[in-house]
Amino acid sequence: MKKLSVFSILLVFLLLAACGTSDTSGKDGGKEGEEQDKKTLKVMTDAAYAPFEFMEGDKIVGFEIDVIQAVAEEAGYELDIKHTGWDPIFVELNKGSYDMAISSISITEERKKEYLFTIPFFLSTNKIMIPEDSDIQTAEDLKGKVVAVQASTTGHFAVEKVLGEKHPDIKAFENNNLAILELDSGGADAVVADNGVIEYYAAQNPNKKLKVVGDSDTFDAEFYGMMFPKGSDDLKADFDQAIEAIIENGTYTEIYQEWFGAEPDLEALKAEQEASK
């Protein structure tokens, strides 16, 4: 009798669990039918990259978040932005579970082979963050030093060009904050990442006594794009149009000034946008 009641309780739980999952999938289907005028796009991001995208409590905020929301509103879409981490972006975007990604993703030839990018919307350069008293001045000085980077970023690839592929002095972390933490704890002599991120960090943490140096010979100018899986040509067209629109009507400049306290170099940006068409 006791075994029967235990078994029946387990059975009830299993049925409830099965009902639970089928209910939610049913609800989702209904919702999509209703919102035909404003389609909701699922967006991936690595929200550990202040000031571009980062977590404030449980909200994802940042320069790129403001930009993509302005662009989506212009193009007539709703957004559902999820923090997924960096590596998953390059694995999952082509699988169909997400519609696009925005995460300080530099447009590179390699990446263009697998994904579709919008026109560029931000100019960035990788720079080196070091303690104030460090004697590192150029990328060549990084030889013989330990460099912390975020794995599989353009910063990582650029440092590999200088130090050598998979060099043991390159410490590649899952996200940039851990790389910065490694510098703080004395385990690395430098961090290489987008100038926006490390300049923001150095300015926000004056007590850590850090400085940022650039090396335009080694680190090329890079442009961020919003990334789509291959085949999303309609979305790309809508977003390209919307990006150009918010630059024309000054929304982009407004957002840029809010986050960086400076004027964007619209000339260089527009030139690159023309070149990429």
Next chain:
Amino acid sequence: MCYAIFAIFTNFTGGHTMNFSFEIIIDYLPYFGKGALLTIGLSIAGILLGTILGLFIGLGKMIRNKWLAFPFECYITFFRGTPLLVQILLVHFGVVPMFLGTTNGIVAGVIALTLNASAYIAEIFRAGIQSLDRGQMEAARSLGMSHVQAMRYIIIPQAFKRMIPPLGNEFVILIKDSSLLSVVATPELMHWGRMMMGQHAKVWEPYLTAAFIYLVLTLSLTLLLNHLEKRLKTE
């Protein structure tokens, strides 16, 4: 049979044509090899140091004076009660720089694994020792042995045989848990798996390969322990 499983995998990744690329695995084999060696080294260090430390902590917890035993209990509670991942982050970014002035992924790995394992092993020792009949201790004492002599010559050798299955368990867990060190960029096996995924944006190749190598390591350990158990059999 393996081909059948492989065929099922390729069919279930639906839509997307999946080419399981053995080339990139072969490219990365030297790194997986180096990583596996480091994993083995870290695990052995954690096991040996953890066992020695665990023995003392286990004995410490069994001290009859509650006040003296208390710190040992706290130690066990903390290291069993907090996730190993948190301990690794604390040790790597906090403890190691405090003593060395810089971080060191390997030192951090050995310390974190040793501290964590010793807490579990302490309890395993206590279980083994306390499972022996009180008569053993009474007989030893009545023969004139001191408490320490009784433990060293009578109790612990007998308890050891009982501890091999749970100790074996803990060692296997340790090998797998060492994979968490990849978060602090210690260049062990899992770290190279992640690097391979990051570089090639492929999922099955790096992670299946890493899983397979871990399986080889844990199976070898299990066979070794089975052999040890057979040799210590007295029935």
